[in-house]
Amino acid sequence: MSSINFYEETVQSIKHAGKTLSDILYVTIQDGKYYKPENFLKAIKEITYDNGYGGQVIHEDLQIVFKDGSYLYRDEYDGSEWWNYSPVQPLNVTLEDFTETEKLFESYYVHNQGFFTVKL
Numbered sequence: 001m002s003s004i005n006f007y008e009e010t011v012q013s014i015k016h017a018g019k020t021l022s023d024i025l026y027v028t029i030q031d032g033k034y035y036k037p038e039n040f041l042k043a044i045k046e047i048t049y050d051n052g053y054g055g056q057v058i059h060e061d062l063q064i065v066f067k068d069g070s071y072l073y074r075d076e077y078d079g080s081e082w083w084n085y086s087p088v089q090p091l092n093v094t095l096e097d098f099t100e101t102e103k104l105f106e107s108y109y110v111h112n113q114g115f116f117t118v119k120l
Contacts, residue, residue, distance in 0.1 A: 002052035007045045013072055013083035014064070023066045029059055037064070053080045 014021065024037035049057040056076045064072040064083075075084045 002050060003048050004051045006047040006049060006058065007041065009051070010041070010044060010064070010072075010083065013085070017066075017070070017072060017085040019066050019070075023068070025065050025067045028063050028065065029061050040064075051081050053078050056081050 011021070014024070021037065021041065026034040027037055027040040028034050051057070058074055058081055060074050060076065062074045070085065070087045072083045072085055075082055
């Protein structure tokens with residue numbers, strides 16, 4: 001069993017990609033909705049999970065997109081999971097796209113742990 005804090009893992013992966021938290025443009029779960037980075041980071045601060053082999057815990061479609069178009073995405077093998085970095089932007093979005101989804105984020109994803117495939 002390998003417990004890891006999701007926030008610390010995420011910050012370390014951002015640094016490993018040569019980025020900073022201020023480089024994040026948005027976070028998405030490839031559901032056509034985009035979330036402000038500060039809301040996502042706040043929501044994951046207290047999350048600790050087992051990133052070892054077994055069942056995948058963090059949603060596989062979760063992506064952190066940076067202002068330069070590069071992004072981090074979740075990857076897994078046999079239940080072991082981690083962030084991977086890609087220099088190619090998956091979607092083109094502007095900050096105006098946030099307005100309609102912020103209420104959904106606050107009411108569903110934060111309170112119902114929508115970033116996860118299983119309830120922690």
